[in-house]
Amino acid sequence: MKTYDTVVVGAGATGLTCAWRLAEAGQDVLVLEARDRVGGRLRTEDHNGSDFEIGGQWVSPDQEALIALLEELGLETYSRFREGESLYVDAAGVARRFTGEDLPVEEQTAKEIDRLIGVVDDLAAQMDPDRPWEHPQAAELDAVSFAQWLDAQTTDAEARDNIALYLGPAMLTKPTHSFSALTAVLMSASAGSFTHLVDADFILDKRVVGGLASVPAALAERLGERVRLSADVTHVDWSESGAVVTVDGEQIATRNVVLALPPTHVRRIRITPELPAEHRHAREHQSFGLVIKVQAEYDTPFWREAGRSGTGFGPWQLVHEVYDNTLHGKETGTLVGFVSDLNADAMGRLSADERQAAILASLASYFGDAALTPRTYVESDWQHQELTGGAYATSFDVGSLTRWGAKLHEPVGPIRFGSSDIAGHGFQHVDGAVRMGTRLAQQLLEQPSLGS
Ligand SMILES: Cc1cc2nc3c(=O)[nH]c(=O)nc-3n(C[C@H](O)[C@H](O)[C@H](O)COP(=O)(O)OP(=O)(O)OC[C@H]3O[C@@H](n4cnc5c(N)ncnc54)[C@H](O)[C@@H]3O)c2cc1C
Numbered sequence: 001m002k003t004y005d006t007v008v009v010g011a012g013a014t015g016l017t018c019a020w021r022l023a024e025a026g027q028d029v030l031v032l033e034a035r036d037r038v039g040g041r042l043r044t045e046d047h048n049g050s051d052f053e054i055g056g057q058w059v060s061p062d063q064e065a066l067i068a069l070l071e072e073l074g075l076e077t078y079s080r081f082r083e084g085e086s087l088y089v090d091a092a093g094v095a096r097r098f099t100g101e102d103l104p105v106e107e108q109t110a111k112e113i114d115r116l117i118g119v120v121d122d123l124a125a126q127m128d129p130d131r132p133w134e135h136p137q138a139a140e141l142d143a144v145s146f147a148q149w150l151d152a153q154t155t156d157a158e159a160r161d162n163i164a165l166y167l168g169p170a171m172l173t174k175p176t177h178s179f180s181a182l183t184a185v186l187m188s189a190s191a192g193s194f195t196h197l198v199d200a201d202f203i204l205d206k207r208v209v210g211g212l213a214s215v216p217a218a219l220a221e222r223l224g225e226r227v228r229l230s231a232d233v234t235h236v237d238w239s240e241s242g243a244v245v246t247v248d249g250e251q252i253a254t255r256n257v258v259l260a261l262p263p264t265h266v267r268r269i270r271i272t273p274e275l276p277a278e279h280r281h282a283r284e285h286q287s288f289g290l291v292i293k294v295q296a297e298y299d300t301p302f303w304r305e306a307g308r309s310g311t312g313f314g315p316w317q318l319v320h321e322v323y324d325n326t327l328h329g330k331e332t333g334t335l336v337g338f339v340s341d342l343n344a345d346a347m348g349r350l351s352a353d354e355r356q357a358a359i360l361a362s363l364a365s366y367f368g369d370a371a372l373t374p375r376t377y378v379e380s381d382w383q384h385q386e387l388t389g390g391a392y393a394t395s396f397d398v399g400s401l402t403r404w405g406a407k408l409h410e411p412v413g414p415i416r417f418g419s420s421d422i423a424g425h426g427f428q429h430v431d432g433a434v435r436m437g438t439r440l441a442q443q444l445l446e447q448p449s450l451g452s
Pocket residue numbers: 009010011012013014015032033034035038039040041042054055056057058059231232233234260261262265268269293380382387388390391392393418419420421428429430431433
């Protein structure tokens with residue numbers, strides 16, 4: 001039986017980056033992907049003659065690993081449209097216009113928001129995102145939910161709800177009572193600072209011409225026949241000297257295995273001998289957030305004619321944030337909005353028609369009745385796909401990051417693990433996936449038996 005140097009399971013950005021770096025270094029590598037396509041959480045779909053990015057799409061200036069890869073692959077970027085006034089829908093449902101990053105709230109509340117941003121920035125500055133469990137306040141911050149922590153920081157409800165929005169619905173896509181303050185600090189540190197996260201012009205800076213899914217497509221093209229699709233790995237049998245990976249009853253021998261999957265999906269594979277108990281516990285305390293990404297395409301970007309940027313925030317709105325998502329070079333106009341965590345649960349209980357009506361009504365509270373009648377309406381549905389199961393990514397429940405965070409990075413025999421879900425810099429983002437893939441490849445190449 002032929003023996004590969006490395007079998008990579010999963011053809012998302014992590015797995016493909018890892019495989020390409022190994023192949024470049026001369027390794028005999030095979031990528032096994034369960035779906036009939038590459039890209040994982042990156043995907044572009046055609047609807048009604050227009051391309052829609054269903055998964056990840058934005059690139060920010062701190063995402064240096066991704067930006068370097070885009071350059072290497074010859075992929076171009078363009079800026080998100082952001083000219084004109086943005087909108088803030090307040091607790092009473094009134095849309096108020098503003099420019100820049102300062103929300104149109106009472107002066108006292110604005111100051112309190114700035115103060116809270118400063119507090120999180122200071123905490124983030126003390127964190128190495130690759131080792132959040134080593135933060136000087138790790139134990140105490142991991143022992144409380146972000147909601148509890150925020151409540152203890154301020155009595156200004158509007159300031160609190162806006163800070164909660166940035167890290168809960170907008171980023172981790174979980175209710176703020178379900179993740180720890182330490183995870184909130186990790187999210188901030190992973191992007192350089194909390195200031196970066198609250199600055200939409202920074203964090204949602206660029207898109208890729210042709211879509212961010214062009215990255216896995218280009219890597220897969222370079223890998224060629226080394227990528228096998230519709231190959232759902234069911235078993236990994238390992239010893240200290242190598243492993244046998246099973247797909248559809250076929251057994252593939254390899255010296256190393258990289259499981260480039262969300263931690264939640266390692267459990268789908270029967271691993272023999274089984275992983276040490278702590279590895280299983282660690283992954284049992286990770287779960288996906290939930291967000292419905294909604295895109296509505298109109299005959300024209302009508303909001304621009306009214307001097308609006310298309311950017312809107314509404315912590316109490318069903319669609320809590322919305323942006324101009326018009327495709328490069330298109331005359332039509334597209335809005336993208338997000339319905340997160342508890343709101344996404346509620347929307348999931350409605351029929352498709354009821355959900356669309358509710359979501360468009362929320363868009364109309366930002367942009368008026370013209371938002372009610374798009375020519376094309378597209379919802380991203382990742383939660384019903386077993387091979388993903390949520391969006392954007394996974395994170396730990398309260399208290400688990402300090403308890404088990406480091407475990408997720410430990411190899412077991414010839415098996416290594418990685419995905420954007422456990423990245424430090426670029427946590428939950430494609431940049432994190434690229435960093436994880438690169439790091440895993442480096443570790444394998446530095447192994448004495450396989451170094452080149
Ligand atoms: C709606 C949405 C919006 C997002 N927006 C952004 C954004 O704007 N910017 C950004 O940077 N990031 C964004 N993200 C996050 C980003 O897309 C992910 O962090 C990144 O793509 C994850 O890559 P990955 O390779 O680590 O994991 P994945 O993409 O999940 O890849 C894992 C792969 O493993 C495969 N697999 C699973 N089990 C098996 C098995 N047993 N055998 C074989 N294959 C298997 C899966 O099919 C999948 O292809 C978004 C994500 C979503 C869902």
